[in-house]
Amino acid sequence: MGAREDLLAIPDEFLRHGRVGQAALVFMDFLDAPKRWWSGYGDLPVGGFTWQGLGDLVSISPIDTSYSISVKKVTFELAATSEMLSLALAAKSRVRDRAVTISLQLFAMEDVAVGQDDIQRGQPIGSPFSLFNGTMQKMPWSASGPDERTIRLECVGLFFRRNAAPLGRWTDTDQKARYPGDRGLERLPIYANDYETRWRG
Template identity: 70%
Template sequence: MGAREDLLAIPDEVLRSGRIGQAVLVFMDFLDSPQRWWSGFGDMEAGGHTWQGLGDLITISPISSTYQVSAEQVTFDVATTPEMLALALDAKARVRDRSVTVYLQLFAMDDVEVSDDEIRYGQPIGSPMSLYSGTMQRMPWSATGSNQRTIRIEAEGNFFRRNMAPRGRWTDADQKARYPGDKGLERMALYAGGYESRWRG
């Protein structure tokens, strides 16, 4: 069922109750250890999965909700300890080019429990709706003072490589890497700045 069908399936009295909340859920497909989390507290059951609440340990940059094809970048800032930072930097190969999806989940607030240190959300309504899909790329980090460290995971939209050829760049080196001994692109560099060939009759 798609997002439109999910929304239409919500009873009208629930939508008009004024007791509807929303939460952001994130799936990061790390190599060997995929993670599902959301920016709240406690575990949330939604879409057939358990999402771990990370509270304010991770922040997400704004995501536009346009319908056009976009190569939008989204960043995730993670507060880390020195030990976590070292582990993350050693795990770059498990992150780069792996997929990330951000979802929006609606839920009923009739049974919300609020305490001084956490908010537990109520019953999810419908399925998580995809807001953003991309791949994780660079992981720059920063340190402020002696005990504040942040690592950033930069994610690029699924269309950020749309201008690249399907099999890489059209260069002699790339062609020979794909097909050893192939000479089809040996003269490609000659044509890059314009090339005129004169034929004798």
């Protein structure tokens, strides 16, 4: 059943009474440790999966839900748990270019009797709606004290590089993809910011 049909299957009198809430469901395909979590508390069984409730441990930047093709980014602010810190430190191999999806799930805000059926408070209504599909990129982190750490996860949509030629950038990664083992651009990043070479005579 598609999203439209799933919405039409929700009783109209339920949608009209205004007691409908929503929450985000997020899937992050970390290498060796994929995560499914939602913006509430406790475990939530939806769509054949169990989503871990992280509450306010993770926040999501605003998402553009227009119908036009967009390359806008989404950024997560993550709790600085030991697991997330280890992922940040290994971001290049375990995070970068891995899939991320954000969906919206409707909920009943209180017990409602609809026809012959009773809808319980907190019960998911319908199937999740896809809001964002993309890939995870950089996972920068910073520390301003022994107990104050900030972790961010930057994500881009699937159309982010739609105008770029395949392997069209002069980076070490692209060069190795073109010519495995080539180290010609390996030191390129250190020359990007006013690097000065000193020659000894």
